[in-house]
Amino acid sequence: MTTDIATPAAPAKAVIQKPRLKKKATKNRAAVLFFIAPFSVLFGLFYIVPIIVAIYQSLLTVERDGTFGKPTEVFGGFVQYARVFQDDAFWASILRVLGFGVVQVPVMLGLALLLALLLDSPLVRGKRFFRLAFFAPYAVPGVIAAVMWGFLYSPNLSPFTAITKEINFLGADLVLWSIANVVTWVFVGYNMIIIYSALLAIPSEIYEAARLDGASQARIAWSIKIPLITPAITLTAIFSIIGTLQLLAEPQVFKSFTSAVTSTFTPNLLIYSTASVPNVNLAAAFSVVLALFTFALSFTVLKFTQRKAD
Amino acid sequence: MSAPTTSATKKHQGPRESLFSRSGAMLVMAICTFYFLVPIWWLFVAATKDRGDFTSSAPLWFADFNLIENIVNLANYRDGLFFQWMLNSILYAGAGAAVATLFATMMGYALAKYSFPGRETLFNVVLGGVLVPATALALPLFLVFSQVGATNTFWSVFLPSIVSPFGVYLARIYATSSVPDELVEAARIDGSGEIRTFFTVATRLMTPAMVTIFLFQFVTIWNNFFLPLIMLRDEKLFPVTLGLYIWNSQVNQIPEIRAYVSSAHCCRSSRSSSLSSACSASGAVG
Structure with a gap:
């Protein structure tokens, strides 16, 4: 120049x-x-x-002159937020999805990790087929997967009526875990692919020394592979946590199969039903609190795992 | 994807694994294959049955093969509303992902290759956007669109879908590592304008990243349920996921829909399974 x-x-x-x-x-x-x-x-x-x-x-609130007066929106400060914090249904729904996440996310990621490690190991033949077979459910969108499992759980229509007649998968006790199964079914393959591509990026020389020293595949996976792919696992964990807190499509569909899923079952269902009352201001406050909550949680996971890695 | 796989099989050839661990591994794979594929198999088989066989015949095997007939019925049901939905979904997801990819790549390229004031701030704000989930934005977006009276329009679903912060993140990382500064400089010396350099040189080098961004965004839009659910009232604008959800919730009142629902699902999942293989192929890029 x-x-x-x-x-x-x-x-x-x-x-x-x-x-x-x-x-x-x-x-x-x-x-x-x-x-x-x-x-x-x-x-x-x-x-x-x-x-x-x-x-x-x-930050707005609706005021009326008398019971049938014209509603006007006025500045209400943190009135809506006070309502959010007193709303038992909201916190119950947050606790429900957190409980869901504590069980479902480790199960799903554990399975995804196991399958990715097996695909990456010399123990398995026909990798191409398995990769596609495990990834196939991800091509089915959440709504459709939920409809399909709804049929599979049904006591009359299911191919597994022997089981579904005995156990009520759509009852109040089990329905949350039935939904967890749907989510797991859809997303294991997706997470597996993310972890698997991280495994492919590891240069093979790294294991050769361990292999010559007689380390078993399990030992190589545990001591070499898993530490190296921690960033990929963190990424999948954060996406899964966000997904869990935002759970909507599956429970929304299950509402038409069972009355055990109420309109306050998950935070997003509650937001949707609050907004259609319509109480837009309260729904907006729910949205803000939920977004902050999600943000804080994924940020914490990120920081926590980063510190561990250092 | 085949190249890394073959090298992966070759590279571990140390001492031979014991029969025990090999058969254990294959057993796990077999059980998982069963778990992942049986529901899809059931869906396909169910779509080939007429209404009587659906409840009376063996659920995991074919009775009379009525798939074509079911699809024809589906096409005729309510004047081909289903195919209108499919078309809408393809438009929302296909066109939306294409535009999103272009804009995200441009933005990522600019962030990687130019220094300008506020660059890092801008990038951090976009990164924050990655952590804001799409469903958390659905209601706020509805509030915005209702201010301008634009809810229940094609644009109310399409426009929010063409913003992909995650795409910007991927594009920036990829542009930094795969578009050399020297090449951009050489193009500059040869008299190519910045914009022309981007479209003729940089986009070619960034193609793998762009494919990944496109697929991610396509799947995100295709699966997005909350936004259309909140925005749309007019059936003719529905994407297929929302349409099938509505049909499914009417099944209890109108039982004949059931056959349509299952054949419809089958149609659309075969449609996207070609995508899934492409997605797994490009997985290594992300």
């Missing part, structure tokens, strides 16, 4: 470097703007603005 000598009087190297960068940045300003404008505008409109509107709405 010829502009490098634009400041010939400058003695130090650093000074020569600086104007060059500056010049480049200003020269390309139009191009940079062209590249970042479409995404930034849309991100602003459909991420930032909705969040601001939700926060604003959550």
Whole structure:
């Protein structure tokens, strides 16, 4: 670039470097703007603005003149948030999905990890087939998978009526775990692929020494592979936690199979039913609290695992 | 994907594994295959049955083969509403993912290859967006669209779908490692404008990342349920997931829909299984 000598009087190297960068940045300003404008505008409109509107709405409250008076929205401060914190149904639903997550996420990720390790080991033949077979459920969207399992759980229509007649999978005691099974069925393959591609990225020389020293496949998996793919496992864990707190499609579908799933079963179902009352302000407050909660939880997992890795 | 697999089988050839651990491993694989595939098999078999056989014949094997007839019935039911839904889904997911990929790649490329004031702040804000789940935004988006009276339109589902913060993250990482600065500089010296360099040079190098972003976003939009559920009232605008959900919740009142629901599911899952193999092939990129 010829502009490098634009400041010939400058003695130090650093000074020569600086104007060059500056010049480049200003020269390309139009191009940079062209590249970042479409995404930034849309991100602003459909991420930032909705969040601001939700926060604003959550600070309003509806007032009426008398019982049948015209409702007007007035600024209510944290009135809605006070309601959120006193709302037992909301906290019950949060606890329900947390309990769900504590059991379902480790089971699902454990299975995904086991299958990925087996696929990566020399113990298994026909890897291509198994990879596709395990991933196939992910091609079935949550709603459809839930409808299908709804049929499979049903005491009359299921191919496994011998079991479903004895055990009521759609009853109040078991329905949460029946939903957990649907979620696991859909997402094991997806998580397995993420972990498996992390395993493929490990150079094989790393195991060769261990192999020659007589380490078993299980030992190699435990002592070498798993520590190396911790970032991939963290990623799947965070996505799973977010998914768990946002549980909606599956319970929404199960509502038509069983009365055990109420309209306050998960936080998102509660938000949906609150918004359709309509009590938009309270629903907005629920949304804000849930988003913050999700954010905090995934952030904590991220920080926790990062510290462990160091 | 085949290349790494074959090298993976070769690379572990140390002492031979014991028969015990090999058969144990295959047993686990077999049980899991059963668990993952039997429901899909049942779905397919159920879609080939007429209404009587659906409840009376063996659930995991064929009775009279009525698949074609069921699909024809499905196509005729309510003037082919189902195929309208399929078309909508393809439009939402296909076009949406294509636009999302383009914008995310442009943004990621700019973040990786140019230095401009506020670059890191911008990137961090976008990263924060990755952690905000789509369902948490559905209600706020509804509030925004209802302010401008645009709910229950095609755009109310399409526009929010074309923003992919995760895509920006992937594109930035990929552009940093796979588009060399020297190449961009060389194009510059040859007189290529910045935008032309992006479209002719950078996008070719970034193709694997773009495929991954496209597939991720396609699946995300295709599976998105809450946003259309909240936004749309008009049946003609529904994506197929929402439509089938509505039909399924009506099954108890209108039993003949049941056959349609299962054949419809079959149609759409075979449609997306081709995607799944593509997805697993590109998994290594992410």
